Amino acid sequence: MIELHGLTVRYGSTVAVDDVHLDLPTGKIYGLLGRNGSGKTSLLSALASYRRPASGTVRIDGADAFENPAVMRQTCFIRDTLDVNDSERVRAVLCFAGWMRPGWDAGYAARLTDLFELDPRKRISALSRGQRSALGAVLGLAARAPLTILDETYLGMDAVARSHFYRELLADYLARPRTIILSTHLIEEVADILERVIILDRGRVLLHEEADELRGRGVTVTGPAEAVGTFAGGHPVLGERSLGGVREVTLDWRPEPADVARGEAAGLTFGPVGIQDLFIHLTSASQRLEAVR
Numbered sequence: 001m002i003e004l005h006g007l008t009v010r011y012g013s014t015v016a017v018d019d020v021h022l023d024l025p026t027g028k029i030y031g032l033l034g035r036n037g038s039g040k041t042s043l044l045s046a047l048a049s050y051r052r053p054a055s056g057t058v059r060i061d062g063a064d065a066f067e068n069p070a071v072m073r074q075t076c077f078i079r080d081t082l083d084v085n086d087s088e089r090v091r092a093v094l095c096f097a098g099w100m101r102p103g104w105d106a107g108y109a110a111r112l113t114d115l116f117e118l119d120p121r122k123r124i125s126a127l128s129r130g131q132r133s134a135l136g137a138v139l140g141l142a143a144r145a146p147l148t149i150l151d152e153t154y155l156g157m158d159a160v161a162r163s164h165f166y167r168e169l170l171a172d173y174l175a176r177p178r179t180i181i182l183s184t185h186l187i188e189e190v191a192d193i194l195e196r197v198i199i200l201d202r203g204r205v206l207l208h209e210e211a212d213e214l215r216g217r218g219v220t221v222t223g224p225a226e227a228v229g230t231f232a233g234g235h236p237v238l239g240e241r242s243l244g245g246v247r248e249v250t251l252d253w254r255p256e257p258a259d260v261a262r263g264e265a266a267g268l269t270f271g272p273v274g275i276q277d278l279f280i281h282l283t284s285a286s287q288r289l290e291a292v293r
């Protein structure tokens with residue numbers, strides 16, 4: 001279990017992570033989502049001991065994680081900076097990772113390097129943005145660390161490379177289950193491989209839920225404005241739009257089959273709300289709420 005208790009990260013007067021409490025069972029793939037500046041990198045940096053929290057604790061399997069060598073050996077944190085020397089060659093970086101990482105699989109790293117068409121002789125400074133991202137993906141996957149944290153690692157990769165990455169990640173995770181935390185803005189793309197979703201909003205946890213729960217959590221209701229209004233009454237509205245006499249509302253509510261049948265009889269249609277849409281509605285609804293306070 002990964003336990004964050006009262007975790008707060010500050011930069012001077014900026015509170016990047018604000019009193020976060022999270023209990024995260026190990027052996028799952030987590031998606032850490034949030035708008036720009038919501039505190040994702042700061043939270044992950046504290047989790048990986050890259051940044052000392054202003055207050056609060058991180059415990060992993062009962063042990064205090066901060067600067068704990070035993071915990072750090074089991075943790076692989078890949079961020080876009082890659083934390084490697086730009087004058088090194090790819091081959092040397094992989095070799096160093098093999099030396100640093102107890103679970104490193106050199107054969108798997110070589111296969112991934114081929115898959116992403118990375119030239120092991122190239123210097124890091126000569127890699128394109130996408131190639132740097134691909135190297136991050138190789139370092140993160142081949143480390144096979146019990147706690148693998150990928151902070152927007154694959155952002156620079158093209159669509160083909162990202163699809164290779166998602167496939168490899170899922171296959172390797174199924175073969176060797178471990179805890180993987182992905183922070184991403186490419187929500188729609190990764191949604192299918194996530195088991196749990198955490199949404200951060202201005203340093204706080206807005207939501208922590210099973211991805212399957214989230215997939216069925218919201219509903220869109222479309223139809224004649226008056227009928228939609230009557231049906232939606234009393235349920236939390238995440239968003240709405242109207243065109244002529246037709247209104248569509250997105251509700252944070254899971255209707256029972258009987259509710260759907262009643263709505264359909266009144267001329268309404270129902271649609272699912274994907275994780276990305278739910279994310280957009282929840283984070284913008286939270287901002288609207290803040291604005292009226």
Ligand SMILES: Nc1ncnc2c1ncn2[C@@H]1O[C@H](COP(=O)(O)OP(=O)(O)OP(=O)(O)O)[C@@H](O)[C@H]1O
Nearest residue numbers: 011014015016034035036037038039040041042043
């Ligand atoms: N080194 C720093 N010095 C000062 N403020 C910082 C620093 N790093 C982050 N911050 C601030 O902390 C807050 C959270 O930033 P953080 O990078 O953790 O967010 P994020 O969710 O990862 O953002 P993004 O999605 O844009 O990468 C922001 O207000 C940011 O300006």
